[in-house]
Every structure is written in structure tokens, then in C-alpha cells.
Amino acid sequence: MNIRKYLEEGKRYIDKGDPMQASEELYKASEEVVKELARKFDLSECKEAEEKGRWTTPLLFSAVRSLREKGNPDIIHWWAQAWTFHVEGFHEAGLNIEEVKARVEFIEKLVELSKS
Secondary structure (H helix, E strand, O other): OOHHHHHHHHHHHHHOOOHHHHHHHHHHHHHHHHHHHHHHOOOHHHHHHHHHOOOOHHHHHHHHHHHHHOOOOOHHHHHHHHHHHHHHHHHOOOOOHHHHHHHHHHHHHHHHHHHO
């Protein structure tokens, strides 16, 4: 599934009133953006993920920091919202649908980065 499909699936779950599944789909879109940009900019984190055979949380966070240093200053804030979805929205099931709706715009901005 590609980035836009995760984003659209997340929005469908918002429309259905399912904050837990919406949170996870929105997080997946964000994670894929970070991975795609890491490949695009040939970041060392991408190479390390390939060597390990997977992306780890520390690698994702490090890639976000590296991308910020490459001229995307807002990415670190948008990623923080994505992480909130992943942890508080999905794993902890602690966000209600209104909290998800209030944050989806940050994921949309993150997804826009993958287009540029």
C-alpha cells in the first residue's frame, strides 16, 4: 500500500468514527514518508535499515532529525504527531475521534513532503 492509500484509509476510519484504526493508518502513512525521503536523500539511516533488514524506532527518529537538517524544519513536529497516533492513538487507544481529527492536518503536511 502506498502513502496516499494509508492516508485515505486513515480518513475513512475517521469518517467511521474509529480513532484507533485511523491513528494506525495515519502513522503508517507517516512512517512510509520518512522511509521514502530517507531513500531519496540517501540517508545513512536508510542504509542501516537495509543492512538490518528492517527499520527500527531509533532509525526512524534519526532519519527525521537528518531530514530536518536537510531543510525540512517542520518535519520533526509533524513526526511527533505521527508518533502520538502510533502510541497514544493505536497502542494505548487513548485518543478519541476528535483528537484524531484535530491532528490529521499534520499528517497531510508530512505526506505533502513526499510529493516535493
